[in-house]
Amino acid sequence: MIEHRLIERMLSVIKGILVEIESKHKVDPVFVDIAVDFIRVYADRTHHGKEEDILFRELNKKALTLEDRQIMKELIEEHVFGRQTTKAVVEANTRYRNGDETALTDITAHLNTLTEFYPKHIEKEDKVFFPSSRTYFTDEEDQAMLEEFWAFDRNMIHEKYQSLVERFEGR
Template sequence: MQPTKELKIEHEAVIKVLQILDTISQRITEGKDISINDLETLLEVMKVFVDRCHHGKEEKILFEAMESVGIPKEGGPVGVMLYEHDNGRRYIGGMREAFEKFKYGDKEALNEFAANASGYTTLMYAHIDKENNILYPMAETYLSETAKIKLVQDFSMIQAQETGDGMYEKYFNLVEQLKANYL
């Protein structure tokens, strides 16, 4: 059983989100119109699906399990991932703040949105690469089969808790809709 397989599938959706953000940032730079509804949807996907659900699974379940088998939280790969999650939250907060300004008429705020989006995508592309190629293989190596089974069960609990009943699939569908509009 590979619990990190589920996280990698989520990473594929996150990469689509990053590609959409890159396209939106480019459109902003070119002075093209941006759908306020699409920005709001994208912010919801990043806040709920990416941060609370995906990062929640990592922070509350995976990283704790890794620490329990001797992989240190501080000064190691888990610490780096936590630091990057926090940086990602700052970028999302910056995008949210810029979006609110834009929503209330400040057209210049879109440039702030684009700057935060660019920082976020740069961070997250590298972050996903480190998780997929360093952290997750470590987890698969060091965690017992029993621990891996528990991870999968606990992932389902976090998923239901953070996205709501039946909403997990909704976020994948929202990403696909945005992809159809922008990629």
């Protein structure tokens, strides 16, 4: 849940930029790139990655209530929605960079969608799913997952920059 607080802070920054976009009728495409990078690398790959690759994997081994299993399914679907919306921001930003002024409307709409979506998603995790999911694990299992979370985080920087180099090698 600590990661949620940083995501919320970035969402607040994006909301501030959205106000500027509305008043100036333009956006810095580099800021959009930075926001997308944060969402993709931190919110999605790092944060959602730990949920999907570790927490949900371990929960799938447990006898979850139907309600908890349904919420976990919803969270996965929401992660997919976040990825699709972020991809739409990237596509609109590319169009904007290429001189399509109408893309500004799409950038704004998709960023607004993300700033409205994530707080509800975070609240569902913080107040409903995470407290409930903790009851399925022993202290030892919790500790083992925390250690796996730390290992996951340590690998992220290497994964990010290996991917960057490979992208440029493939040009």
